[in-house]
Each structure stands twice: as C-alpha cells, then as structure tokens.
Amino acid sequence: MYLFLAFLMVPIIEIALFIQVGGAIGLWPTLAIVVLTAVLGTWLVRTQGRLALGQLRSSFEQLNDPTEPLAHGAMILVAGALLLTPGFFTDAVGFALLVPQIRIAVYRYLRSKVTVARFQMGPGSMHGRSYPGDNSPKPQGDIIDADYEDVSKDRPQKGPSGWVDGQG
Numbered sequence: 001m002y003l004f005l006a007f008l009m010v011p012i013i014e015i016a017l018f019i020q021v022g023g024a025i026g027l028w029p030t031l032a033i034v035v036l037t038a039v040l041g042t043w044l045v046r047t048q049g050r051l052a053l054g055q056l057r058s059s060f061e062q063l064n065d066p067t068e069p070l071a072h073g074a075m076i077l078v079a080g081a082l083l084l085t086p087g088f089f090t091d092a093v094g095f096a097l098l099v100p101q102i103r104i105a106v107y108r109y110l111r112s113k114v115t116v117a118r119f120q121m122g123p124g125s126m127h128g129r130s131y132p133g134d135n136s137p138k139p140q141g142d143i144i145d146a147d148y149e150d151v152s153k154d155r156p157q158k159g160p161s162g163w164v165d166g167q168g
Helices: 004-027 027-061 067-084 088-097 102-112
Strands: none
Touching: 004 027, 004 088, 027 067, 027 088, 067 088, 067 102, 088 102
C-alpha cells in the first residue's frame, strides 16, 4: 500500500511544484533549474559514489562488516536516480541522500528495524575469526573439505579387493 501511495503522490507533488515554480519564475528558468540539478546531481553522485566505493573496499580489506558502506552505496544510487528524474521534490530527496549525516541517520533508522541473524564473510571466516554479534559455534580441530564419488557400483566385486586379508 505504501508503494502505491508513493507512485500516486510523488507525481502529483511534482506537477504541483512545477506549476507553482513555473508560475513564479517562468518556463525557461524552471527548465534550466531542472537541467542544472540533474548535471550537479550527477557530479555529486559520482564523487560520493567514489568515496563509498573506497569505504567498501577498505571494509573488505580489513574483513569488517560491509553492511554500512553497502547501504551508503545503495542510498547514493537511489539519490542518483532521484536526481535524474525531473522534478523538485525528487531532487530535494536526492540531494538530501547525498548528505553523509542524513545517510547515517537513515542507515541507523533502517538498522533498528532490521535484525540480522548471522553475518559471514569468505570461506575462511569460520576458522578462528569472530565478528561482532557472531555467536555461532566455531569448529574444533582440523577441517578437511573434500569431494568423493562412489565407484563401487561401477566395477564387479570378485572376492577381496587386495586391501584386506579376507578374514572380515
């Protein structure tokens, strides 16, 4: 229902704002503002995206939880889509999402609403490494990962195999 309301209300708000702003400053200045915000927004998304990508790489290199940099990257991506969409309301929300403090606040709000049951990174993450909030049992001793194929059905059995002395 929330998605339906968003698809219904956002165009209505945008049309109303276009009428109000166009009536106040005229058609060409209104169109110039729309194009200028798209160009400025593209530049800001590119710079903020590079910073977020650097933070994501750093979290992977240090084996830290990448959730926050991924969330920031997703919000920057949404901001870019909103800034490329013509309109004043979507531009305002898009520019707001490019402010790091607002992204942090949105991330904290969303994090309070979502519960992560388990987080694991990479194939060696169970070997002695622990992460904040990871209460999963750690394996004891050496672990050998192997694949096998049962070939006993493929060859006929005629007595002992040679590996046993026949006195089962």
